[in-house]
Amino acid sequence: MSSKVLKTNVGNTIVPGSSYYTNLHLSAVASLYPPSPRNVKHMCEAKLPQETPKEQSKLIRVYYTEPSYFGYNPGSYLIKETRYGVQQEWHAASDELVADDAVPGSPVAAVGWWVNSADGQEFGDTWETRVYYVDKNGNIRERVNHSSFKPTTADDFDAELHKPEELIPPTPGWKQTPLHSGGSNAKSDGTTFPIVSPLPTTKLAAIHFDAGNIYVFYQEADASIHVLISQPGRGWQVQSGEVVNSQMVKPGAPLSATVGGWNEVRLFYVTPQDQLGEAYEDSHTPWMKTKMPSYNLGNSTAMISAVAWNYASPFFQIRIYVAGERNELQEYSFSRNADAISRDTDGWIVPNQTSSGLVSQKTLGSSVPLSAVAAVMLENGCNPKVYFHPRSIIAEWDVCAKTMFPAGLAKVGEKSIARRTIEEETRVKIQEEEERKREEQRKRAEEIKREEARKREEEKKGPALSADDTKQKQEMTKVKVGQKVPVKSKALLGKIKNQSGCEMGYEWEKTEHGWKCAGGSHTLTDAEFAGL
Known part of the structure; x- marks a missing residue:
């Protein structure tokens, strides 16, 4: 993996004397191509249902937020994407702009999967990604993209834009799911997204099931955690009832979720005491709070990200990563392995402090917002990778190799620049057309005014x-x-x-x-x- 550092304007918004979370958030998805079935250690050491492809390419996509530098949407935030592939290493997509209408400080959550995989055993060549964020109107929004890997990588947004003279309103290449036209109580027809206005400081977490369900977790205005659920053929609905009540979770708390066998869902959050909390659900169990050790995160603005693997087996593992005060990552570990289980912690292990290899330029106080953090797993083994912001770059921490790679952010590609140019031309054309229409309306209004005055004069004069x-x-x-x-x-x-x-x-x-x-x-x- 490349060690080249690509500078960007990424950084934390520091508010003296405050304890706000970072305004710059991260999310990540990862896979292999050609994909292989999930590498789960089955009971009795059963063989995998099919052989793993001999040669696979690692695919990683990191989503990050930053203030808009476009003139047409001042005050908004951008959701952008950077990619990793074996041949190009870290690079931008042909259009790295996912969304341009995010609220300042918007959270971001992403899920991705091979479209033709219904059970993890069969795969096609199309990878679907969905990104969730909060728009400038305060609503949770969804953007969708498909990448086709046969014969060459191509995305939905690679299609040519309409010509500027056709006056098509410019939008990022990612398709935005429209909101319910009937309001927040409307039923989804499978093509629309509910109108949900969460707590302004909410964070987001998203997971995808092999069966096709998607969960998006968020905090309501009273700080309780709720979940949006998408089911194949039924669309999006807000699940009735709360996942975590408002007394058990910190307002604006970081959220992270994992999903596994038998539809096990584990949601991790931060309690009002700045400790880790967990809520659990599966096919037969409604949401319940689980027992966890009293893990104190050590900083009131620490972000979290969790990964898990080997569900439904004696080898089940969970790792939770927390951004530390000096660009270090704290690791909280769970293992179902009999050798690792402790009677006192029910499988949770004493936190492990890992050094990222970077030293901050100055000592960070507790009032400084900490970095966002995003962890992912590749399917072919225990190899978590963690992304975080050590100041002006995005860094990758390889947990197994205990090595930090300054991944950086790829420069904007030529196709993206061309796209933005066409969009700007379109905006100019639209503005000119709107000004022309306004001038026509003004002249028409004046003409009507003169005609009305003439009629009044005629009425005043009376008949001839x-x-x-x-x-x-x-x-x-x-x-x-x-x-x-x-x-x-x-x-x-x-x-x-x-x-x-x-x-x-x-x-x-x-x-x-x-x-x-x-x-x-x-x-x-x-x-x-x-x-x-």
């Missing part, structure tokens, strides 16, 4: 004068100044009343520059009289 009315009007123009004239024509009288505002107006006196009513309080200029 008859020949007799016009004759009286002409006779009135010939009278001398000071002479009073009674208005006999009803039509002309109506026009005079409308123009002058005089309610009576039956008699008018000629003045030097116009007319005044007999009462003397209303007047008409010669021009106004002529326009009647």
